[in-house]
Amino acid sequence: MFKIHPIRCGWGISYLIESQAGLFLVDSGSPGNAKLILAKMADLGRSDLRLIWTTHAHYDHYGSAQSLREITGAPIGVHPADADSMSNGQSPLGTAHKYGIIYVLAQHMLLSLQNLPVTVPDYTRNHGETLIEFGLEATVLHTPGHTPGHTC
Ligand SMILES: [Zn+2]
Known part of the structure; x- marks a missing residue:
């Protein structure tokens, strides 16, 4: 059984997934937001973060991933099409609409x-691949447009 904890990180929201198998983080917020995620983990009395999945390479989705990896040891993943942007510290614009x-x-x-x-990501996943090896029963869906490697 999973419990999903949304964490407001500036403009965005990170999702901490809690299960008996461990904690799993979807997006890490902007630079400086690691303390918000660590505070939620402390509230839960848990330190077993098993992975960080990044939905896309924008600053408000992976900005604190490096800090969290250094503190928790959790590996960082992303779709291969956004891996270079993260590895170069870039936040490329994708399709933008009226705003x-x-x-x-x-x-x-x-x-x-x-x-x-x-x-630099530790692993990548393409469309249809899973995160089961980390203990999370989830399948990556490639939904490009916002960025080339955007996923759900
Ligand atoms: Zn974005």
Whole structure:
């Protein structure tokens, strides 16, 4: 049985999945948000983070992944099409709709204030592959558009 804990991290939300097999994190928030996720883990009385899955290579989805890996040892994963962006500390823009210009301006402002950490993924998963080897019964769905490697 799983319990999903949404964690507000700035503009985005990270999801901490709790099960008897361990904790699993989907997205890690912006740089500096690791403390929010660690606080939730402490609230749960758990330290067994088994993986960090990144839905896509934007600063508000992997910005704290490197810090969390250093602290917990949890491996970081992403779709192969976004792996280079993370490895180079980039946050490429994908398809933007009506509020896209606001996003572009906000991202330039935020990234000028705080560098995005270089985050080399430990593993990648393509469409249809699973995370079962980490103890999480989940299948990666490739949903490109927002970024080339966006997943659900
Ligand atoms: Zn995004």
